[in-house]
Amino acid sequence: MSAPTREPLTGTLIFERGAPESRCVESPALDVPDVSLSDVLSGRQRTEPPVLPHVTEVEIARHYERLASANFGVDSGFYPLGSCTMKYNPKIDEWACRLPGFAGLHPYQPPATVQGALELMWELQEALAEIAGLPAVTLQPAAGAHGELTGLLAIRAYHTANGDPRARVLVPDSAHGTNPATVAMCGYEVVQVPSDERGGVDVAALNTLLDTDVAAIMLTNPNTLGLFDENILEITAAVHAVGALAYCDGANLNAILGKSRPGDMGFDALHINLHKTFATPHGGGGPGSGPVAVSDALAPYLPGPVVARAADGVFSLVTPERSIGRVRSFVGNFGVLVRAYAYIRAVGGSGLTEVAEQAVLSANYLKELLRDVWPLPYDRVCKHEFVLSGGRMRKQTGVRTLDVAKRLLDYGIHPPTIYFPLIVEEALMIEPTETESKETLDRFAGVLRTIAAEAAEDAGLLQGAPYSTPVRRLDEAAAVKRPDLAWVPPEGAPG
Amino acid sequence: MRFIPVTCEEQAEMLRVVGADTVDDLFVDVPAAARLGRPLALPDPLGEVELAAHLEDLASADSHAGSVVSLLGGGCYDHYVPAIVDAVVSKPAFFTAYTPYQPEVSQGTLQAVYEYQSMICALTGMDVANASMYDGASAFAEAALMAARVTRRHQVVVSAAVHPEWRETLATYVGAGVLDILTCPMSDGVTDAAALRDLVDDRTAAVLAASPTFYGALDDLEALAGIAHDAGALLVAGTNPILLGVLEPPAAYGADIVVGEGQPLGNPQSFGGPGLGIFACRQEHLRQMPGRVAGRTTDVDGRTGFVLTFSTREQHIRREKATSNICSNHALNALAAGVYLSAVGREGLAGIGRACVAKAHYLESRLVETGRFERVFSAPFAHEFALRYTGDVAVMQARLLERGFFAGLDLGRFRAEDVGRVLFAVTEKRTRAQLDRFVAEVNAL
Ligand SMILES: Cc1ncc(COP(=O)(O)O)c(C=O)c1O
Numbered sequence: 001m002s003a004p005t006r007e008p009l010t011g012t013l014i015f016e017r018g019a020p021e022s023r024c025v026e027s028p029a030l031d032v033p034d035v036s037l038s039d040v041l042s043g044r045q046r047t048e049p050p051v052l053p054h055v056t057e058v059e060i061a062r063h064y065e066r067l068a069s070a071n072f073g074v075d076s077g078f079y080p081l082g083s084c085t086m087k088y089n090p091k092i093d094e095w096a097c098r099l100p101g102f103a104g105l106h107p108y109q110p111p112a113t114v115q116g117a118l119e120l121m122w123e124l125q126e127a128l129a130e131i132a133g134l135p136a137v138t139l140q141p142a143a144g145a146h147g148e149l150t151g152l153l154a155i156r157a158y159h160t161a162n163g164d165p166r167a168r169v170l171v172p173d174s175a176h177g178t179n180p181a182t183v184a185m186c187g188y189e190v191v192q193v194p195s196d197e198r199g200g201v202d203v204a205a206l207n208t209l210l211d212t213d214v215a216a217i218m219l220t221n222p223n224t225l226g227l228f229d230e231n232i233l234e235i236t237a238a239v240h241a242v243g244a245l246a247y248c249d250g251a252n253l254n255a256i257l258g259k260s261r262p263g264d265m266g267f268d269a270l271h272i273n274l275h276k277t278f279a280t281p282h283g284g285g286g287p288g289s290g291p292v293a294v295s296d297a298l299a300p301y302l303p304g305p306v307v308a309r310a311a312d313g314v315f316s317l318v319t320p321e322r323s324i325g326r327v328r329s330f331v332g333n334f335g336v337l338v339r340a341y342a343y344i345r346a347v348g349g350s351g352l353t354e355v356a357e358q359a360v361l362s363a364n365y366l367k368e369l370l371r372d373v374w375p376l377p378y379d380r381v382c383k384h385e386f387v388l389s390g391g392r393m394r395k396q397t398g399v400r401t402l403d404v405a406k407r408l409l410d411y412g413i414h415p416p417t418i419y420f421p422l423i424v425e426e427a428l429m430i431e432p433t434e435t436e437s438k439e440t441l442d443r444f445a446g447v448l449r450t451i452a453a454e455a456a457e458d459a460g461l462l463q464g465a466p467y468s469t470p471v472r473r474l475d476e477a478a479a480v481k482r483p484d485l486a487w488v489p490p491e492g493a494p495g
Numbered sequence: 496m497r498f499i500p501v502t503c504e505e506q507a508e509m510l511r512v513v514g515a516d517t518v519d520d521l522f523v524d525v526p527a528a529a530r531l532g533r534p535l536a537l538p539d540p541l542g543e544v545e546l547a548a549h550l551e552d553l554a555s556a557d558s559h560a561g562s563v564v565s566l567l568g569g570g571c572y573d574h575y576v577p578a579i580v581d582a583v584v585s586k587p588a589f590f591t592a593y594t595p596y597q598p599e600v601s602q603g604t605l606q607a608v609y610e611y612q613s614m615i616c617a618l619t620g621m622d623v624a625n626a627s628m629y630d631g632a633s634a635f636a637e638a639a640l641m642a643a644r645v646t647r648r649h650q651v652v653v654s655a656a657v658h659p660e661w662r663e664t665l666a667t668y669v670g671a672g673v674l675d676i677l678t679c680p681m682s683d684g685v686t687d688a689a690a691l692r693d694l695v696d697d698r699t700a701a702v703l704a705a706s707p708t709f710y711g712a713l714d715d716l717e718a719l720a721g722i723a724h725d726a727g728a729l730l731v732a733g734t735n736p737i738l739l740g741v742l743e744p745p746a747a748y749g750a751d752i753v754v755g756e757g758q759p760l761g762n763p764q765s766f767g768g769p770g771l772g773i774f775a776c777r778q779e780h781l782r783q784m785p786g787r788v789a790g791r792t793t794d795v796d797g798r799t800g801f802v803l804t805f806s807t808r809e810q811h812i813r814r815e816k817a818t819s820n821i822c823s824n825h826a827l828n829a830l831a832a833g834v835y836l837s838a839v840g841r842e843g844l845a846g847i848g849r850a851c852v853a854k855a856h857y858l859e860s861r862l863v864e865t866g867r868f869e870r871v872f873s874a875p876f877a878h879e880f881a882l883r884y885t886g887d888v889a890v891m892q893a894r895l896l897e898r899g900f901f902a903g904l905d906l907g908r909f910r911a912e913d914v915g916r917v918l919f920a921v922t923e924k925r926t927r928a929q930l931d932r933f934v935a936e937v938n939a940l
């Protein structure tokens with residue numbers, strides 16, 4: 001007797017479901033005279049219909065429910081993905097962004113008909129300015145990297161207005177890949193700054209690299225090791241001393257909300273990831289939102305439009321006088337802005353500070369529970385995350401950090417960020433966030449200890465993991481060798 | 496509200512484990528001069544009931560597509576969003592997930608991305624599509640940068656008939672001097688092909704155009720592709736995906752890169768964001784494409800599965816040599832687009848396209864009949880068209896807003912030459928009754 005089998009959750013495409021006569025949503029009956037498409041479109045009408053699915057609503061509902069069951073989100077379980085701040089996404093925010101007075105707005109409506117939306121945006125600008133310690137904010141950028149582009153182009157415009165755009169931008173070796181990629185897009189040369197033995201910027205090395213051809217430094221603080229740069233004031237002062245500006249990648253703002261502000265550290269520009277710090281969901285890769293806060297000197301260069309409030313309380317969209325221009329259409333990812341605003345009002349000023357405190361306490365707590373199992377390359381108080389090295393485990397057992405990550409999946413836990421930052425061998429970057437209970441943290445530490453023991457006993461067990469996921473390790477080499485990036489109907493299939 | 500499950504007692508225990516007396520001991524690495532030292536000057540926390548009321552207050556201060564009949568377009572449209580779309584994108588396993596870096600627990604996102612890519616290829620006729628960009632404008636700018644990499648040339652010619660915000664975004668993206676932009680004038684609402692021929696030469700990386708144009712007119716992509724290809728340049732074609740059930744796909748005219756604003760496919764207008772950037776190209780240019788892409792492969796047990804692939808193009812591997820700095824994209828909006836296209840299917844998309852076109856043409860002739868609007872262009876159009884108003888546009892729009900209509904987009908705000916012109920968009924949601932009432936109000940002006 002054969003064992004009962006279940007249909008796999010994934011693999012069967014929506015194109016392969018349904019039948020040619022299946023329908024879900026049909027176009028409304030035509031209540032105006034029909035037109036001849038070839039006439040009105042002057043022969044530019046479609047001749048071959050696009051191959052799209054033929055399915056009923058129930059098939060769509062089942063299909064995506066199956067796909068969802070093969071996914072892991074914050075609501076599924078612990079998601080300590082370093083640098084990504086996978087905190088809980090409040091449900092009220094989802095409700096708010098769907099209100100007809102928000103979701104149903106057209107970006108070119110007369111300003112008088114969108115005063116609620118503009119007020120929300122203005123309040124958000126003000127709140128982010130207070131949190132950043134920088135006076136001017138644009139909400140336009142669509143993500144962190146988009147904010148980097150915006151900030152760096154504003155810096156370039158500032159230098160250009162002063163007579164010389166300068167040639168180089170300094171980026172620490174611990175930086176996220178978007179930082180050097182952004183520098184290149186802005187026409188600058190990337191110069192890498194080494195880290196010192198405490199995990200901060202090597203100030204001596206920095207000083208040898210600084211000259212009047214340096215346009216800016218791009219720093220993440222706390223940095224991607226989860227460490228606050230103790231020399232930050234000295235660093236920004238040295239940067240300013242050569243006429244360069246200091247840009248802060250705000251990916252790690254969650255650690256310092258209400259405790260320390262990038263503006264007070266001497267930064268001139270900062271991007272904020274609303275999809276990290278302010279609890280808006282990551283959506284399986286986006287949409288995010290990457291507002292940029294800047295100093296008074298950079299404010300005239302921000303992309304327009306930004307929201308202004310007149311003395312009579314009326315809100316309008318204005319473009320700063322020396323704007324670099326827009327970096328996208330319309331005003332920004334408004335639906336994401338609504339969620340972030342709702343979150344900020346929910347937790348309030350005091351709550352934001354508490355968020356940072358708990359995020360940092362939880363990270364330090366986990367670090368203590370794990371430091372004897374994986375070496376801690378930089379042993380000092382961490383902020384919202386910390387990085388362990390799997391180098392010793394690899395040497396002793398042959399088990400790589402990748403294997404540990406895959407094994408975690410069998411325990412129902414999303415792995416930490418791995419192999420980043422690049423300066424730590426076999427890195428495991430762990431960010432618990434403030435929204436996890438102590439019980440979850442304890443269980444995670446326990447699971448990692450168990451996995452370490454498994455590694456010592458049976459390396460093959462980990463190297464073969466995961467075993468319990470909808471699919472197991474995938475052949476990434478084959479994906480490149482035989483690219484299959486879009487479905488095409490099998491030949492002779494019914495149209 | 497508070498989203499912290501750790502209790503006070505547990506906090507004390509955690510502090511003990513880390514060897515700190517207070518949480519502030521964990522911030523000793525912050526230099527004193529960089530500490531805030533005061534509470535944030537922000538409002539106090541709100542409970543959920545008060546917060547909901549506050550947000551409803553703000554939202555109810557706005558007029559919206561449900562309370563005013565909208566004839567606004569210009570890149571963002573009031574299409575019907577099937578109920579199933581929100582039911583799917585509201586599933587926490589989709590919207591609370593991160594980028595699918597661990598494919599074994601991300602097959603839902605990855606398969607949905609692969610299906611989305613397949614549908615975009617089907618719509619546009621291109622070989623490959625990426626997993627999405629931020630929006631149509633940034634996709635347009637990235638396409639110019641990609642064309643420069645493919646051709647190793649540093650000049651692009653952009654049609655003046657393209658959406659002004661797309662052109663402005665392009666100018667910002669290349670503002671650091673990475674590309675030179677020449678602008679080709681328009682004529683009759685489309686690219687002036689004769690002028691284009693004079694502008695394009697062996698320095699041109701790409702001709703950048705869109706059909707429909709910003710003015711709703713259908714451009715002659717075939718002619719533009721011919722001019723570009725004769726000079727060894729690429730054609731970047733902007734499109735509106737919801738019309739591709741009725742419009743011949745850009746690939747059929749020789750487009751090399753196709754970009755578009757994907758909002759019409761199942762995404763709410765949401766004040767213009769988040770929508771999504773559609774990006775598709777030919778297989779041979781895949782390695783120069785920006786953004787993530789999902790591919791189909793197998794797992795160690797031979798089961799079909801999906802992964803992010805061709806990552807050596809991307810910033811997390813190639814850093815300053817990457818094809819773009821893009822990291823987060825608009826995956827959830829792409830998911831909505833995929834569900835939308837599944838729900839309407841082949842026939843639905845064609846029917847919606849036909850309804851938009853028929854209703855737009857109905858309204859156009861009725862408005863011209865009033866004598867208060869005049870045609871400015873003779874080029875064919877699909878669901879959006881520009882007319883000249885014989886009086887003051889602002890006064891007309893204000894009057895019609897009082898009567899419950901967003902009476903089109905005042906083109907004068909974008910270009911001096913367009914003062915007096917109004918752009919109308921008509922979607923399948925507009926009923927004949929609404930259009931007739933609008934025409935009656937125009938007559939009563
Ligand atoms: C440190 C850091 N910088 C920049 C980024 C890019 O942000 P986004 O994905 O929003 O573009 C990330 C994202 O993971 C990051 O961790």
